Structures are given as structure tokens and as C-alpha cells.
Amino acid sequence: MATVYKTQGAFLKSCVFLGVVLVLAVSVKGNSEGDALYALRRSLSDPDNVLQSWDPNLVNPCTWFHVTCNGDNQVTRVFEHNPRLEGPELLGLASYDTNCS
Known part of the structure; x- marks a missing residue:
């Protein structure tokens, strides 16, 4: 009987460990849209x-000012009100297709 409890205890510990690893993996993954927007921000002059x-530490860029997202937390619009920004990447941004679907 003691062997059954040891086996169940080991199984339970394994399940808990796997659950923690999965949660950490999802939270560390980040957001490629956020990474791209932060890279753009670093290349701009923002007087x-x-x-x-x-903030690159905030995984969801939908919480950032000047970023609009849809119901699935996908970025759909950036710089809606044209803030005063300068940088080489902005030259073609006005004609950039923002269809992210």
C-alpha cells in the first residue's frame, strides 16, 4: 500500500512540475509584435x-499608448494621432499595410 502512495505522490509532483514549466514557457515566450514595435521605438527620435x-517588459503591446489592438490582442493600428516622431523607418510607414490577419 505504501508503494501505491509513493507512486501517486511522484506522479502528482511530476504533473505539478510540468504545469509550472508550461506556464513559465508561455509567459517567457513574449510577443513578436511587441518586440517589433519596441525595436521601432528604439530607432526613433521621440522628443x-x-x-x-x-516597455519591453510588458508582454502585451496593447497596453501601450498609440497602439490599437483587436479583440484577439493583435496590433491593428499604431500612431493614430501622429505624434511628433523622427527616424528613417517612418519614411514608408504612412503607406504600410497594417492588415495583420
Whole structure:
């Protein structure tokens, strides 16, 4: 009988460990849209500091100012109100297709 409890205890510990690993893997994965937007931010001159909320430690860029997302937390629009930003990447941004589906 003691062997059954040891086996069940080991199985339970394994399940808990696997669950923790899966949760950590999902949270560490990050967000490729957030990574791309933060890379864009680093290449821009932001004299009015309007992009200060663009924090790479916040996994979801939908919480950042000047970023609009759909119901699935996918970025659909950036810089809706045209903040005063400067940088080489902005030259073609006005004509960029933002269809992220």
C-alpha cells in the first residue's frame, strides 16, 4: 500500500512540475509584435516622450499608448494621432499595410 502512495505522490509532483514549466514557457515566450514595435521605438527620435509607455517588459503591446489592438490582442493600428516622431523607418510607414490577419 505504501508503494501505491509513493507512486501517486511522484506522479502528482511530476504533473505539478510540468504545469509550472508550461506556464513559465508561455509567459517567457513574449510577443513578436511587441518586440517589433519596441525595436521601432528604439530607432526613433521621440522628443515629446510620447512612447514612454512602450516597455519591453510588458508582454502585451496593447497596453501601450498609440497602439490599437483587436479583440484577439493583435496590433491593428499604431500612431493614430501622429505624434511628433523622427527616424528613417517612418519614411514608408504612412503607406504600410497594417492588415495583420
